[in-house]
Amino acid sequence: MSQVGNAIKMYILLQANGKMKISEIASLLEVDERSVRRYRDDLEVASILIDGERGKYGGYQLYNDNLMLGLNISTQEQNSLQLVEKYLKDSRNIASKDISNIVTKINAMNSAREKEQVDFCNHMAKETISNIDLSVERKKFLDIHAAVLSRKKIRIDYNSLNSGKLTRIIRPYTTLQYKQDLYLIGFCELKEEIRDFKISRIENYEIMDETFPKDESFDPEKSMENCLGIYKGKEYNIKLKIMHPMSQIIKEKVWVKNQVITETDGGAIIFKAKMRGLTEIKTWILGMGSSVIVLEPDEIVYEIKNEIEKMRNFYLR
Template sequence: MSQVGNAIKMYILLQARGKMKLSEIAKALEVDERQVRRYRDCLEQAGIYIEADRGKYGGYKLQNDNLMLGLNISKQEQYSLQLVEKYLTDSNHIAAKDISSLLAKINLISCKKEKEQIDFCNYMSKETISNINLDVERKKFLDIHAAVLSRNKIKMDYNSLNSGKYKRIVRPYHTLQYKQDLYVVGFCELKKEIRDFKISRIEDYEILDEKFPKDESFDPEKFMENCFGIYKGKEYNIKLKIMYPMSHIIKEKIWVKNQVITECEDNSIIFKAKMRGLEEIKTWILGMGSNVIVLEPSEIIEEVKNEIKEMKKLYMCNDMS
């Protein structure tokens, strides 16, 4: 990796772990200690200052008062950042506090007065809020993302909805967000395959010293290709007839990149797409109620029919209590 790339990785590692010994940074970046000192010099030239504590418990750590200078931020950029801050705060995102702190620093550097900022009190974001401890999940995510960058294995207690709680050793490849939830994608040594792990379901974890080689065959875009949500599995050629007004709602969004929508004279649409993720596909179709007919494939038609039968049983019971 280039000197700039390793310097940025060093900054992220220090941000996630707080303090690291020179030898630990060198090991994580796979360079010698002299090179780590050069990265420190490069970061300080960019205005990111790193303290070096001596002694048995010493190490490198970031100063708390790092300020970004000379950003030349436009009003439009600052207003957009305010909008992002409001969105993250309303959705209870783990990055909300950090973005608020960043915005305060930018306002200070840019000498922006309160009256020069747009009032977003009349703007809100309506999202499903994750029921999590933000501070705990933020630290967990930063630790895991640092392990992705340094290619350190993670030992975790993971509570799976399907198989229950198990100890796993995971080689973390990638992090992603879906519907306000954070995930780590990695090779599970227990199941011997690449899997998604919802970070909030990781009950305990340890970043191991053991490293793993980069998997050159892993491509996150290919891994998620044609997935409806984050679910994988068999790929289906979906064909739906969707009636108005649901047809108008569906055509307003790109559900998968390969979708093809044909508009009909009666304001209905024919929706075609290749999709993976049976459970999420079913949930999506059932959510349209009587405004949709599954035309193809027969397997999805039967899945939807069976789900409706099971739902009907619940409401046909004499005792609804």
């Protein structure tokens, strides 16, 4: 092997094993100890510094490990990455396999610090997982996101809950992940407006050669402003009275950035916010059951009363 190749191999050995005797390195590289010292000099020219200790328990060890990869990952950062890996794996995210491969490589490069790492085998993430073929959805998502970046139109066969299966041509603006599901936001030429498309409901797709100009008026953050979820539409000034213990649960999260919470009697709260997305607003309020009273606006009061009446009629039959 060439001198450069042996120097790189020596670096990898020190990354994997920590401190090593010069004689050990020489034996593994099948060279003499003088060559090992020369490899050390070559690596230091490349700013990969190696500590050398004399004596019975001496040897070489990297002073600035990971510099070759420009990583310098701390133990805390490595533990955080492992935590993310566990979350993605438990929630069956399409990126989980790739992240696991990255974590494995980083762990191998940082094996000298292995004892400092936290074991997350007793940690779990509880999520409602998507009933999808991960490999199919991953390819579909990556193809669609590539079209977003290159501003290429997409022809899709989309199975809408309201309209049924239709072929549409979409100008893809951005991709979005919500509650473990992937979405495409884009301009639908059939409906002549910006729509959200759940990627798992796209049955067939074709990335077209035709491109489209960037829509300077579209801002993904702005498009989701004051939305409780992905549903958009009319904005409401919501005012709720929420009783304990549900009030404590509501206080523990930021539902929309503009929310204002005021403490009141008996552990109850008054919750005020501007919100969009009638479907998800109704679902959210109904999910609190008898722990919430809608104070404003009258339109939402009517919607909740009407939904409760429909539910009640199911059980009177």
